[in-house]
Amino acid sequence: MTSSDELQKRRSSAVARGVGSVINSYVDSASGGTLTDVDGRRWIDFAAGIAVTNVGNSAPRVVEAVRAQVERFTHTCFMVAPYESYVAVCEQLNALTPGGFEKRSALFNSGAEAVENAVKVARHATGRSAVVVFDHAYHGRTNLTLALTAKNMPYKHRFGPFAGEVYRVPMSYPLRDGGLDGATAATRAIETIEKQVGAENVAALLIEPIQGEGGFVVPAKGFLPALRTWATAAGAVFVADEIQTGFCRTGDWFACQHEGVEPDLVTLAKGMAGGLPLAAVTGRAELMDAVHVGGLGGTYGGNPIACAAALAAIETMRELDLAGAARRIGTVLGDRLRAVAARDPRIAEVRGRGAMLAVEIVTPGTLTPDPSATAAVSAACHAAGLLTLTCGTYGNVLRFLPPLVISDDDLARGLDILDAAFG
Known part of the structure; x- marks a missing residue:
């Protein structure tokens, strides 16, 4: 199978430069709350294709x-x-x-x-x-x-x-x-x-x-x-x-x-x-x-x-009952994010509703946006196998959109990676 590195080289000569990607790993398969790339690496998905695969990838029905x-x-x-x-x-x-x-x-x-x-x-x-x-x-x-x-x-x-x-x-x-x-x-x-x-x-x-x-x-x-x-x-x-x-x-x-x-x-x-x-x-x-x-x-x-x-x-x-699932995910995710925020002064706010939550990252003691810290945390998540997204007018918001069918184990593992990424 073609590797992600090989596909990235092919991309550079075939795909317009203006089309970006969050990661450079190329997906081979996906289901539930996970992705597997062409190199066999398994990713926990906290992006859901930007809130698209709410029912999970390749949902049976x-x-x-x-x-x-x-x-x-x-x-x-x-x-x-x-x-x-x-x-x-x-x-x-x-x-x-x-x-x-x-x-x-x-x-x-x-x-x-x-x-x-x-x-x-x-x-x-x-x-x-x-x-x-x-x-x-x-x-x-x-x-x-x-x-x-x-x-x-x-x-x-x-x-x-x-x-x-x-x-x-x-x-x-x-x-x-x-x-x-x-x-x-x-x-x-x-x-x-x-x-x-x-x-x-x-x-x-x-x-x-x-x-x-x-x-x-x-x-x-x-x-x-x-x-x-x-x-x-x-x-x-x-x-x-x-x-x-x-x-x-x-x-x-x-x-x-x-x-x-x-x-x-x-x-x-x-x-x-x-x-x-x-x-x-x-x-x-x-x-x-x-x-x-x-x-x-x-x-x-x-x-x-x-x-x-x-x-x-x-x-x-x-x-x-994926609306109920979103509420349950939101409770688990929100509790962990608030725990991280309690120890990390860079997090100015945890916000959102259901399984659509985010943290806004700033210079401690101010409301000055810190997009570089946001990007660093997201990159640390990617390095550990958790797919996350950033957003916000100032580029300083880390957002979480897991598929609503994500398993309890995958959600917990993803949150452990996220917790560690904040240091």
């Missing part, structure tokens, strides 16, 4: 469903010759997402594509153009979603000019905004919108219930409900980007449910289809149906193989 679908047909394009599985996925999403109102869904390929289409729906339905987003937000890598994304390097640097009519307002970031309560932080954001944009111009207010790439920032309690109330009064579409937080990751099916927030539209992807590319916009029927026939779609959107995988993944989440 997903494998069976994909195999059966491949044997039947691989593609017709739903816009040309439709099929039942697309409809079935939409039915599931309409039932699962927050809100007791009538809903419709449309399927796409990626989270960025879902976000772009949510903006299209909001603009079309309201007749307005302004989109409000938040500091530290991440919404994708296409031109419009880069305009929505806050972080310059590596995402936006020298890729402009970007799409217009996007306005950024302050996020609730308790560690860095003086501990403002949710209502006060929301008032600050709303005043900025009303002064700089005008409520009557806002088509959509787009927010991650817990920010992902921005640093797993959990807004203060009350922030999201206050924004939801304002959006309703202003006639703006409240869009929850649940691409990283969705499908049991935070201990409920969707992160909005922790505060009883019912978005007008929800963008979905990542954990939905067990590792296959599938995304969606789900929301109020009157909004989704406002778009003219042919205005939504795409050649590969709702591919039948991905739809089969999604139906199997959702059934696996129900059968195994």
Whole structure:
């Protein structure tokens, strides 16, 4: 078998330099909460493909469903010759997402594509153009979603000019905004919108219930409900980007449910289809149906193989109660992280919800970000066989996203490696 070193050499002459990887080991197989590389090294997975393989890699139901679908047909394009599985996925999403109102869904390929289409729906339905987003937000890598994304390097640097009519307002970031309560932080954001944009111009207010790439920032309690109330009064579409937080990751099916927030539209992807590319916009029927026939779609959107995988993944989440599993993982992971924080003054905060937790690393005694220390801890984890990710506007957040089916033994071993990496 070709070694990782050999593959790395081949990569350098075949793959564009702008495509990065966290580690230089090449995966041969994966299951549950572990990966095995081509050199036979076993890795404990605290990344889950960036919150994608919530049901684990090669989940049995997903494998069976994909195999059966491949044997039947691989593609017709739903816009040309439709099929039942697309409809079935939409039915599931309409039932699962927050809100007791009538809903419709449309399927796409990626989270960025879902976000772009949510903006299209909001603009079309309201007749307005302004989109409000938040500091530290991440919404994708296409031109419009880069305009929505806050972080310059590596995402936006020298890729402009970007799409217009996007306005950024302050996020609730308790560690860095003086501990403002949710209502006060929301008032600050709303005043900025009303002064700089005008409520009557806002088509959509787009927010991650817990920010992902921005640093797993959990807004203060009350922030999201206050924004939801304002959006309703202003006639703006409240869009929850649940691409990283969705499908049991935070201990409920969707992160909005922790505060009883019912978005007008929800963008979905990542954990939905067990590792296959599938995304969606789900929301109020009157909004989704406002778009003219042919205005939504795409050649590969709702591919039948991905739809089969999604139906199997959702059934696996129900059968195994992966929302409950996320809560259990969060308790174990959170307890260990807080124990490490108690002895290591570089950790300014342990935060997150369910199996979506992070630590923010700073210069001791300050809130000055320390990205080099963060990278060093992550590198120490990699050297010991634990796959971890960094994130955050300042590059100083270490985030943890284990598959929700990770075994107790693998979780414990991973935490031992992490503990040792902090020294």
